[in-house]
Amino acid sequence: xxxxxxxxxxxxxxxxxxxxxxxxxxxxxxxxxxxxxxxxxxxxxxxxxxxxxxxxxxxxxxxxxxxxxxxxxxxxxxxxxxxxxxxxxxx
Amino acid sequence: xxxxxxxxxxxxxxxxxxxxxxxxxxxxxxxxxxxxxxxxxxxxxxxxxxxxxxxxxxxxxxxxxxxxxxxxxxxxxxxxxxxxxxxxxxxxxxxxxxxxxxxxxxxxxxxxxxxxxxxxxxxxxxxxxxxxxxxxxxxxxxxxxxxxxxxxxxxxxxxxxxxxxxxxxxxxxxxxxxxxxxxxxxxxxxxxxxxxxxxxxxxxxxxxxxxxxxxxxxxxxxxxxxxxxxxxxxxxxxxxxxxxxxxxxxxxxxxxxxxxxxxxxxxxxxxxxxxxxxxxxxxxxxxxxxxxxxxxxxxxxxxxxxxxxxxxxxxxxxxxxxxxxxxxxxxxxxxxxxxxxxxxxxxxxxxxxxxxxxxxxxxxxxxxxxxxxxxxxxxxxxxxxxxxxxxxxxxxxxxxxxxxxxxxxxxxxxxx
Numbered sequence: 001x002x003x004x005x006x007x008x009x010x011x012x013x014x015x016x017x018x019x020x021x022x023x024x025x026x027x028x029x030x031x032x033x034x035x036x037x038x039x040x041x042x043x044x045x046x047x048x049x050x051x052x053x054x055x056x057x058x059x060x061x062x063x064x065x066x067x068x069x070x071x072x073x074x075x076x077x078x079x080x081x082x083x084x085x086x087x088x089x090x091x
Numbered sequence: 092x093x094x095x096x097x098x099x100x101x102x103x104x105x106x107x108x109x110x111x112x113x114x115x116x117x118x119x120x121x122x123x124x125x126x127x128x129x130x131x132x133x134x135x136x137x138x139x140x141x142x143x144x145x146x147x148x149x150x151x152x153x154x155x156x157x158x159x160x161x162x163x164x165x166x167x168x169x170x171x172x173x174x175x176x177x178x179x180x181x182x183x184x185x186x187x188x189x190x191x192x193x194x195x196x197x198x199x200x201x202x203x204x205x206x207x208x209x210x211x212x213x214x215x216x217x218x219x220x221x222x223x224x225x226x227x228x229x230x231x232x233x234x235x236x237x238x239x240x241x242x243x244x245x246x247x248x249x250x251x252x253x254x255x256x257x258x259x260x261x262x263x264x265x266x267x268x269x270x271x272x273x274x275x276x277x278x279x280x281x282x283x284x285x286x287x288x289x290x291x292x293x294x295x296x297x298x299x300x301x302x303x304x305x306x307x308x309x310x311x312x313x314x315x316x317x318x319x320x321x322x323x324x325x326x327x328x329x330x331x332x333x334x335x336x337x338x339x340x341x342x343x344x345x346x347x348x349x350x351x352x353x354x355x356x357x358x359x360x361x362x363x364x365x366x367x368x369x370x371x372x373x374x375x376x377x378x379x380x381x382x383x384x385x386x387x388x389x390x391x392x393x394x395x396x397x398x399x400x401x402x403x404x405x406x407x408x409x410x411x412x413x414x415x416x417x418x419x420x421x422x423x424x425x426x427x428x429x430x431x432x433x434x435x436x437x438x439x440x441x442x443x444x445x446x447x448x449x450x451x452x453x454x455x456x457x458x459x460x461x462x463x464x465x466x467x468x469x470x471x472x473x474x475x476x477x478x479x480x481x482x483x484x485x486x487x488x489x490x491x492x493x494x495x496x497x498x499x500x501x502x503x504x505x506x507x
Contacts, residue, residue, distance in 0.1 A: 009287050009446040010118045028273015045119070055379065055402070056104070056121040060280070065397070068384045086116045088277035088399050089286075089296045090225050091303075 003031050003076055004084040013042045023082075028061060029072040031082055046084070058087045093401045094135050100124040100300055102229065103403070112156075113292060115299040123399065124300045126157045131147055134348050139319060140355060142350075145185040146170075149205050149308035155344055156308070157301045164241045165208025166268050169308050171196050173316035176466070178433040179357045179446075184452050187463040189322065190430075193470070194438055199236045199260070200471035201439075202309060204343050207237045209305035210294035214243070219292035220500035221445035224249060225282040226295075227275050227330065229470050234294055246291065247391075248278050249482040256392060256474050260434035274386065284340035287447035295331075297445055299399075306334045310341025313465055321345070321354045323384040324413070324450045328441040329360040329369050330393040332404030338467070339407055359458065360408050361448035363423060363440075367436075370415035371397055372405040378407060389420045389478050390440035392470060396427045414457040418447040426450065437472030445469075 002022040007015050014023055019039065025031035032053075036043040048054050052072070059066045061085040065075050076082075100109040105123030113481075115124060137154050145151035149169025150162055172192050180188035193202040211271055214222050223246035231247045236246035249258070250273060269307070271278045286296040294302045316320055321342045325334040331399070338360045339358050346354035362370040368380035383396035395464050399498035408415050418426070426447035430436050438446070445466050450500030452458040472479070489495040 010116075010121075034493055043391060054121055056116065056123065058280070058397075063277075065382070065384075069174075085280055085283050086121045087283075087397070088116045089283045089293075089299060090120065090275070090397050091295060091333045 002078065004081045005031065005035050007080065008084055008086060010086070011084065014039050014045065026075060027072065028059065028066055028074045028076055028082065031076060032059070032072070049054060056087045057080065058085050059083070060085065093348055095157065096129045096136075097159075098129050101127045106350050111239045113213075115297050122307055123403075126300050127198035128155070130344075130347055131283075134377040134435050139349070142315070143441070149208065149312070150303070152308055152311045154218060155341075156209055157304050157312065158209060158350070159216055162212040163215050164209060164211035165204060165450065167197050168204045168208040169312065171198065171312065173313060174436070176434050179398040179430060180323035182429060182433055183450055184355065185458070185460045185464060189313075189317075189463070189465045190434060190436065190454075191309060191465055192436055192441065193309065193469050194436060194468050194472065198240075199229070199232040200470040200474065201469075203233040204447045205257050205308050206230075206302045206305035207233040207294060209294070211237050211241055211243065212300045213298055214292035214294070215241070217292060218490065219289070219290070220244060221246065221284075222292040222294060223282070224294045224296075225275070225279040227250075227394055228253050228261075228294065228390055228474065231257060231261040231268070232474075234263075235261045235266040235268070237390055238266060239264040239414040248282055248337075249325045250275050250391075251279055252391075253487055254475055254477070256476065274381070274384075275395050279395075303333045303337055304338035307341035307344070307479060309334070309467065310338035311345065313338070314342060314345050318453055319351050321351055322361060322465045323354050323355070323469070324464045325467065326359045326361055326445055326452070326458070326464065327443045327467045328393055329362050329396045329404055329415070330398065330441075332360075332369050332398040332400035334467070334469070335360055335404050336400060336407050339411065347489075356411060357413040358407055358411045359413040359448070359452055360404055361445045362415065363390040363393055363416040363444050364417040364419050365395055366390070366394045367417035368396060369401045369404050370417040372401065375407050378402070388423075388440075389475075390423055390444050392441045393444060407497045414455075416455075416457075418444060418450045418451060420429045422447040424478055427479050428482045430468070431472070431483075436468060439459070439470035439472050439475040441470050442468040443478065478502055487491075
């Protein structure tokens, strides 16, 4: 069973309108790299120059913010779900 | 015809511009969007005389708020007192202290009525019938009340462990109130997902750029009430970190428009130690805050572990020569009582945070004792009464007889 990545609407122009994309990998980084292999234009939208997730974008593994886990190095397994969600909200 | 001076929205990171729309982030780099104004045109239109001729509400500064024409929601909001706090000043050992008292803001007794008035007026302009928010309590009260008065349907999402008074103080306005099992940040994430999926005006999500501008009215009022002058220091409670930046922006706009001569002001931020991502970033020289997974403080109104404007608030504090501190639950309760018994103002826990942090900054020398200081009290103590239950003096119980009363007199009182 692959890993599902939820794509927020502002990024769907780069995923041909797909809401979820299936990827493979052993870590969050692997999974997002695999996502960017399928849709190369996503890379510049998701990552900053240093290879980190952009500061105003949050990535969640099964509803937990990866910054509270092991960040991009967080291990993942088949059946997990990743969500990419814009972070500028609230307060 | 549009009467607004708004040019559009602009990304605070890359500068990309957008026409006015319900959108909170740049679709390129996800940075926050901010309202852009036509300042030259504003400079030709706005002056002290026009402002002073209008009723004492936040709308006397309407050209500097992003509403097209007359506001349709929250027309009576703002115009709260700026109080010279001499008794508290004496306790804290400073010369000149003022309190901006939004604990008596209308209609729901917190500064949130300001941001909601703008956001819901804007929601109407955009044609939203349904509105909502993610809230730590005060915003819930305000969206529910203002939406009720405006006849809009409201979905209010709050953490399930919120104070009962804030839950009841929301429910009474008849919204759809949803208690979410999770932290505020989890509620917030859910609301981001809702805003991306449904046609709803969520005041602090897709309407956030407009909403946040409402906070500038706190700064405008402080300056006008000081006789069109900017104070040297302002202490502001920080949750999402937006208010502190908007007060400063208000001061700079007044300077730009020639309404004040100078706008030199150090901005100081206040947090609770149990949820201190921004003060931690300031104190430890971190450019970006470290989010707090599980906030743990009696000050639930400031319990945002991952503040959207944390980066900008910390930067502003550093750049204006201000500082940030955080205080314990005990210090918060004690400071609520201190403010109550010196100034007759009952602040909610965030007010306790502000007063306690001010005291700490004065003791540290970060707030000089001989320079003018304004403390921002943003919410009313009636909403968080439990926070002072252990602090205040126990009432005395007596029989209805004069002999029982007389021994209780603290100091001799002359008999008539």
